[in-house]
Amino acid sequence: MVRFNRRGFLRTSLIAASGAVLTGPLHARGNGDPSAPPPATAVKHTRTLGRTGLVLPVVSMGVMRSDNPGLVRAALEKGLLHLDTAHGYQKGMNETMLGKFLADVPRDSFVISTKVPAESGDSAAAIRAWLGRVELSLQRLKMDHVDILYLHAAGSKDETLAPAMLDALLQAKENGYTRFLGVSTHKNEPDVIDAAVECGVYDVVLTAVNFKQDHYPSVKAAIGRAAKAGVGIVGMKTMAGGFFDREKTKPINCRAALKFVLQDPNVTTTIPGITSFDQLDENASVNHDLAMTDEEQDALAAGRLEGGLYCQGCEHCVAGCPRNLAIPDYMRAFMYAYGYRDLAMAQTVLKEHGGANDPCHGCDSCSASCVKGFPVRERIADIRRVGSIPEEFFS
Ligand code: SF4
Numbered sequence: 298m299v300r301f302n303r304r305g306f307l308r309t310s311l312i313a314a315s316g317a318v319l320t321g322p323l324h325a326r327g328n329g330d331p332s333a334p335p336p337a338t339a340v341k342h343t344r345t346l347g348r349t350g351l352v353l354p355v356v357s358m359g360v361m362r363s364d365n366p367g368l369v370r371a372a373l374e375k376g377l378l379h380l381d382t383a384h385g386y387q388k389g390m391n392e393t394m395l396g397k398f399l400a401d402v403p404r405d406s407f408v409i410s411t412k413v414p415a416e417s418g419d420s421a422a423a424i425r426a427w428l429g430r431v432e433l434s435l436q437r438l439k440m441d442h443v444d445i446l447y448l449h450a451a452g453s454k455d456e457t458l459a460p461a462m463l464d465a466l467l468q469a470k471e472n473g474y475t476r477f478l479g480v481s482t483h484k485n486e487p488d489v490i491d492a493a494v495e496c497g498v499y500d501v502v503l504t505a506v507n508f509k510q511d512h513y514p515s516v517k518a519a520i521g522r523a524a525k526a527g528v529g530i531v532g533m534k535t536m537a538g539g540f541f542d543r544e545k546t547k548p549i550n551c552r553a554a555l556k557f558v559l560q561d562p563n564v565t566t567t568i569p570g571i572t573s574f575d576q577l578d579e580n581a582s583v584n585h586d587l588a589m590t591d592e593e594q595d596a597l598a599a600g601r602l603e604g605g606l607y608c609q610g611c612e613h614c615v616a617g618c619p620r621n622l623a624i625p626d627y628m629r630a631f632m633y634a635y636g637y638r639d640l641a642m643a644q645t646v647l648k649e650h651g652g653a654n655d656p657c658h659g660c661d662s663c664s665a666s667c668v669k670g671f672p673v674r675e676r677i678a679d680i681r682r683v684g685s686i687p688e689e690f691f692s
């Protein structure tokens with residue numbers, strides 16, 4: 298491994314990775330700075346993120362579940378210069394870890410995005426509360442701005458276009474808290490993508506997209522419309538839960554899953570969650586080799602036949618539930634717990650929907666049927682227990 302001082306490590310390592318000599322600081326160029334130096338050349342495949350002009354490697358780092366600054370350092374060494382985090386990841390400790398580590402790294406040598414969940418209501422108080430969370434994120438990150446600030450996890454057109462949140466986003470940009478605005482989505486992706494394009498506020502959409510989506514054709518079509526309108530697309534949930542089973546005996550072929558998503562040139566980059574050096578090597582290799590092998594094709598074809606942990610977010614089940622429960626979110630929490638072993642994230646999602654409460658209590662029989670055959674009631678009963686784990690276990 299290349300050794301370096303904190304300020305110089307990026308340039309040194311990227312030269313080592315690419316064999317190229319870089320003459321300036323490593324930049325992802327934004328459209329506000331046309332004179333900026335060229336982007337990193339350490340990876341073979343880079344794409345431009347819509348009208349932002351940011352040039353990113355096709356595989357970036359989802360920092361979400363990593364608490365290891367050494368892993369972030371290694372990711373940057375390999376040219377994964379785009380780091381994705383969120384206000385709620387690891388109960389805020391993910392941003393704090395990044396802030397400590399990045400404090401001495403040249404600010405123009407990486408691109409960072411964070412996400413802040415919506416505040417309810419259309420009031421000035423909701424806007425203030427949301428901006429307050431953004432300020433807390435910046436404090437943790439020890440930065441005066443991020444590159445992309447997302448409204449986190451919009452699940453519908455209405456949530457994407459909530460007037461108070463649009464005002465809050467625009468205010469954040471005016472305050473200089475971010476260079477670009479985005480929205481992230483785990484369900485009803487085509488609706489959210491189209492709404493983002495329509496309203497003109499969002500520069501970027503971070504969308505769930507993967508080989509397990511039954512509705513992939515409609516997600517892909519919406520991505521195409523966004524790209525045509527200049528809205529950049531970042532792909533997430535590319536691994537569809539990481540495993541096909543809760544016992545973790547059937548891992549998903551990560552390289553194949555990434556290549557599948559990146560076969561669409563309108564997807565600029567992906568943010569797989571990386572928690573180990575082996576995973577980093579595996580995912581980073583796709584930055585140099587996008588060609589799908591026959592073996593990888595076969596792995597995806599076989600994987601499509603598995604039930605798996607990935608909820609489609611289709612909401613078919615919700616119509617059958619007399620309590621209108623947010624079943625896709627419970628299923629997502631289930632995937633975080635069993636697929637990713639991320640109990641903190643599972644709890645964060647649960648707390649948005651009643652915490653450890655038993656939402657099915659007193660319901661005689663489950664009439665919420667899942668298109669993938671998930672035992673909905675059983676999974677809700679199982680995952681809700683995570684809601685009662687005391688916070689201090691996560692700190
Ligand atoms: S048991 Fe099924 S139908 Fe009843 S509340 Fe729970 S999810 Fe809804």
Ligand code: SF4
Pocket residue numbers: 607608609610611612613614615624625628666667668669670671673
């Ligand atoms: S639980 Fe099943 S039916 Fe409900 S949103 Fe997920 S995949 Fe669709």
